[in-house]
Structure formats: C-alpha cells, structure tokens
Amino acid sequence: xxxxxxMTISIKVDKYGKIWYDWEYxxxxxxxxxxxxxxxxxxxxxxxxxxxxxxxxVEIKTFDGMFENxxxxxxTADIDGYDYYNTLVSLKIGTTDKxxxxxxxxxxxxxxxxxxxxxxxxxxxxxxxxxxxxxxxSAMFFGCRSIKEINLNGxxxxxxxxxxxxx
Numbered sequence: 414x415x416x417x418x419x420m421t422i423s424i425k426v427d428k429y430g431k432i433w434y435d436w437e438y439x440x441x442x443x444x445x446x447x448x449x450x451x452x453x454x455x456x457x458x459x460x461x462x463x464x465x466x467x468x469x470x471v472e473i474k475t476f477d478g479m480f481e482n483x484x485x486x487x488x489t490a491d492i493d494g495y496d497y498y499n500t501l502v503s504l505k506i507g508t509t510d511k512x513x514x515x516x517x518x519x520x521x522x523x524x525x526x527x528x529x530x531x532x533x534x535x536x537x538x539x540x541x542x543x544x545x546x547x548x549x550x551s552a553m554f555f556g557c558r559s560i561k562e563i564n565l566n567g568x569x570x571x572x573x574x575x576x577x578x579x580x
Contacts, residue, residue: 446472446516450480455502455533461511461541473506473542474516476523484529497529504534507541515542519549521575530556538564545569552578 435451445466450457457480461471473479483500490496506513524531534557550570554560555578570576 440466440469444470444472446474447479448474449478449482451482453482455483455500457501457504458508459504459506459513459541461507461509461513470514472514472516476520487530493530497526498533499524499529499531500533501531502533503536503538505536505538505541507538509541512543513541515544515547518546518572520544520547520553521549522552522555523550524557525552525555530558532556532558535559536562539568540564540566542568544573546572548572549575550579551575554580 436447437449437451439446439448445463447459459471459473462469463471480499480501484497485500487493487496487498524534524537537554537560547570550573554563557580
C-alpha cells in the first residue's frame with residue numbers, strides 16, 4: 414500500500430456491540446486519518462484505536478464535510494431558512510485514555526453549515542478529542558438546537574482565541 418493512499422474501510426468497534434462503521438481514510442505507518450464518514454448510522458463513535466490497526470494514532474482531518482452523507486433535504490426550508498439538515502444524533506470521540514487528534518487548528522463551524530444544520534444532534538462527547546492545538550471554536554455548535562448533553566471533560570482550550578457564537 415502506498416503511503417497516504419485513499420481507502421474506504423469498515424471498522425468494527427467491539428466495545429459497542431460489534432457495530433460496523435464505514436470511513437474514508439488515509440493511512441501512514443503510524444496514523445489513520447479519517448476524512449469522511451460513509452456509514453448510515455446516526456449514533457457515531459470514533460474510537461481511539463481501530464481493530465487491526467492497534468498502536469496507530471487516530472486523527473480527524475477536519476469536521477468540514479465529515480458527515481455530509483447524513484444530510485437530508487429540509488421539507489420546511491422556506492420557514493427555517495436552511496435547505497438541509499443533518500441526521501446525526503450522537504457523536505462520541507475516543508474510547509480509551511488515548512486521545513484522537515485533529516489535523517487542523519480550527520473547529521469553526523464543526524457542526525454548522527450555512528445551508529445545513531445539525532438540528533438532530535442531541536449528545537456529543539468530545540472528551541476523547543485532543544483539541545490542544547485548536548485556536549478557533551467560533552460557531553462550533555451554532556444551530557444545534559436539540560443538544561441535551563455535551564461532554565467536554567479534559568477538553569484543552571488553552572490556545573483558543575475565538576469562541577464567538579460557539580452555541
């Protein structure tokens with residue numbers, strides 16, 4: 414396999430009842446970089462390690478377009494002011510003490526797009542995400558009107574400069 418060769422992989426996470434998740438990713442000798450979620454589950458877990466790839470760091474390249482395949486047309490677009498909504502209900506990042514890294518220093522609009530809202534997102538657990546290099550979290554959860562629970566335990570925001578309209 415060539416380094417940084419783009420692949421699609423099905424990954425089994427035993428801890429969560431042998432649920433299969435589909436990801437587009439690139440892989441190097443020491444890291445798996447997730448570029449796009451290809452599955453159809455609305456309750457998504459990004460594990461700290463993938464079965465068969467033990468010891469490799471898991472990285473999220475960016476949240477931009479990560480869950481685009483869960484986008485649905487908004488039947489009340491004329492009233493709501495946005496054309497699409499995302500069906501993602503819950504997201505958990507990390508399944509061990511090992512943190513999932515980010516390939517960007519921005520979480521700006523991570524769960525918000527101008528024409529698509531994450532209106533179904535209820536639960537988000539970012540406690541397993543290494544955000545130590547993030548400087549921008551503006552509008553990160555803007556438009557997420559169904560959020561009931563956010564876990565940010567251990568979320569390092571020491572370098573963050575921008576947090577305007579975060580919620």
